[in-house]
Amino acid sequence: MGNYNPVDDDTVRELVEILGERWVVTDPEKLEPFSHDETPTDQYSHMPEAVVKPKSAEEVSRVLQIANRKLIPVTPRGAGSGLSGGAIPEYGGIVISTERMNRVIEIDEANMMMTLEPGVITNEVNEKISQLGLFFAGYPMSLETCYIGGNVAENAGGGKAVKYGVTGRYVVGLEIVLPTGEIIQLGGKRVKDVTGYDLKGLIIGSEGTLGIITKVIIKLLPLPAGRIDLLVLFSSAQAAIDMVPEIMTGARVIPTSIEFMDKLAFGTSCEFLNEHIPYHDAEAMLLIEIDGNSPANLETEAEHIGDLCEKRGAIEVYVADNYTTQQRVWAIRRGIPEAFLVVSPHQSLEDIVVPTASIPALLPELEKLSKKYGIVIPCYGHAGDGNLHATLVKNPDMPLEEWYEIEKDALKELYSITMKLGGTISGEHGIGTKRKEFFNELCDPALLDLMRRIKKTFDPNNIMNPGKIFDMQ
Ligand code: LAC
Ligand code: ZN
Numbered sequence: 334m335g336n337y338n339p340v341d342d343d344t345v346r347e348l349v350e351i352l353g354e355r356w357v358v359t360d361p362e363k364l365e366p367f368s369h370d371e372t373p374t375d376q377y378s379h380m381p382e383a384v385v386k387p388k389s390a391e392e393v394s395r396v397l398q399i400a401n402r403k404l405i406p407v408t409p410r411g412a413g414s415g416l417s418g419g420a421i422p423e424y425g426g427i428v429i430s431t432e433r434m435n436r437v438i439e440i441d442e443a444n445m446m447m448t449l450e451p452g453v454i455t456n457e458v459n460e461k462i463s464q465l466g467l468f469f470a471g472y473p474m475s476l477e478t479c480y481i482g483g484n485v486a487e488n489a490g491g492g493k494a495v496k497y498g499v500t501g502r503y504v505v506g507l508e509i510v511l512p513t514g515e516i517i518q519l520g521g522k523r524v525k526d527v528t529g530y531d532l533k534g535l536i537i538g539s540e541g542t543l544g545i546i547t548k549v550i551i552k553l554l555p556l557p558a559g560r561i562d563l564l565v566l567f568s569s570a571q572a573a574i575d576m577v578p579e580i581m582t583g584a585r586v587i588p589t590s591i592e593f594m595d596k597l598a599f600g601t602s603c604e605f606l607n608e609h610i611p612y613h614d615a616e617a618m619l620l621i622e623i624d625g626n627s628p629a630n631l632e633t634e635a636e637h638i639g640d641l642c643e644k645r646g647a648i649e650v651y652v653a654d655n656y657t658t659q660q661r662v663w664a665i666r667r668g669i670p671e672a673f674l675v676v677s678p679h680q681s682l683e684d685i686v687v688p689t690a691s692i693p694a695l696l697p698e699l700e701k702l703s704k705k706y707g708i709v710i711p712c713y714g715h716a717g718d719g720n721l722h723a724t725l726v727k728n729p730d731m732p733l734e735e736w737y738e739i740e741k742d743a744l745k746e747l748y749s750i751t752m753k754l755g756g757t758i759s760g761e762h763g764i765g766t767k768r769k770e771f772f773n774e775l776c777d778p779a780l781l782d783l784m785r786r787i788k789k790t791f792d793p794n795n796i797m798n799p800g801k802i803f804d805m806q
Pocket of ligand 2: 474491714715722761
């Protein structure tokens with residue numbers, strides 16, 4: 334592993350020939366931003382030797398042919414908003430940034446589909462189509478900065494998965510460049526397709542280890558006419574989380590979102606945002622969203638869910654039924670990760686996922702873990718789909734070395750608890766480098782071996798994002 338060649342002057346010259354001088358970066362100062370993602374610590378960062386910014390699949394292909402021939406590692410990069418180190422060039426080499434491949438190629442209203450280059454900012458997708466009465470259901474929390482290509486590579490989840498599922502559900506076609514340079518089309522503008530293996534499905538969520546995505550075709554939905562958000566306050570975190578499966582099975586409505594926030598999470602975010610909603614004695618909150626076309630139905634459904642929560646002991650149900658208030662309540666939820674980063678840069682932001690019915694069983698386990706290791710574990714996230722951002726935070730007075738030890742042990746225990754509940758270690762952020770060691774330990778060896786053989790078929794020289802998900806040994 335790691336038997337790669339450096340990006341020498343000769344290679345830089347070849348890259349410049351393909352892309353032009355402007356789009357080949359080698360100045361260390363300008364390379365630095367490409368050495369990390371949003372993982373809240375720099376323990377995973379690594380500098381690239383060169384960053385290239387191609388404009389087309391053909392240019393990507395020519396760069397990959399050079400890298401493959403010369404055994405230079407290549408790391409694809411979207412906006413760098415990932416949370417598992419996926420876009421970090423673990424072995425140096427070349428980073429291929431998709432920032433210039435940012436065209437909306439086509440809005441196909443007749444098929445309700447859209448063709449995009451990978452560097453389109455996810456939020457722009459909806460901005461482009463909302464006036465046509467259409468919408469894209471992918472909703473990662475970083476939607477204002479992340480790119481659609483990264484969303485596909487990570488199979489991003491986010492806040493609307495309870496009703497709409499994750500990114501992959503809406504990807505009907507992909508163009509990718511293989512590590513060996515071939516440009517291939519997977520799927521297309523078809524809702525159904527069982528022609529051969531589902532390689533598109535394999536690429537989605539493969540964390541940039543099998544090829545570089547150069548085109549994405551997504552399926553659009555009719556934009557719901559209305560939405561209502563409920564911010565529901567509870568006097569205990571357990572009461573709030575117990576409510577989640579109750580809503581999922583008892584409300585007879587599939588909410589768009591059920592987000593959970595414990596006091597540490599929403600309190601830190603409110604302070605960070607200087608937000609003063611009256612949260613009284615609340616120890617936890619649920620942010621529940623429903624959407625639909627009939628205002629009357631929406632109101633009835635919202636009332637029904639609100640009543641259900643009150644019957645189960647909610648202390649307050651705030652209704653947000655206009656844009657400004659909805660933005661306000663979602664800002665609290667979306668502000669949590671950034672708020673925690675300010676408070677504590679040494680933390681492990683996790684995205685464990687369990688079956689929804691098992692989500693109430695997670696909280697007492699987190700409490701035990703927190704007591705055992707003497708660390709705080711604030712918790713928030715997409716509870717309605719079983720995905721929680723338990724965040725292990727270093728105590729301010731704990732030496733860094735001790736923290737790294739504790740972090741490792743506590744994570745291992747957290748993952749095994751999650752797996753015992755029928756869950757798994759990452760619901761939406763991926764394995765990357767951050768969870769590689771744990772994944773390797775916890776994954777069935779036969780499955781890991783199969784993944785390695787798949788990787789070898791796509792990438793015989795192991796140049797494509799090496800060191801991510803698993804090592805090739
Ligand atoms: C969120 C990110 C951390 O849900 O996934 O805020
Ligand atoms: Zn999330």
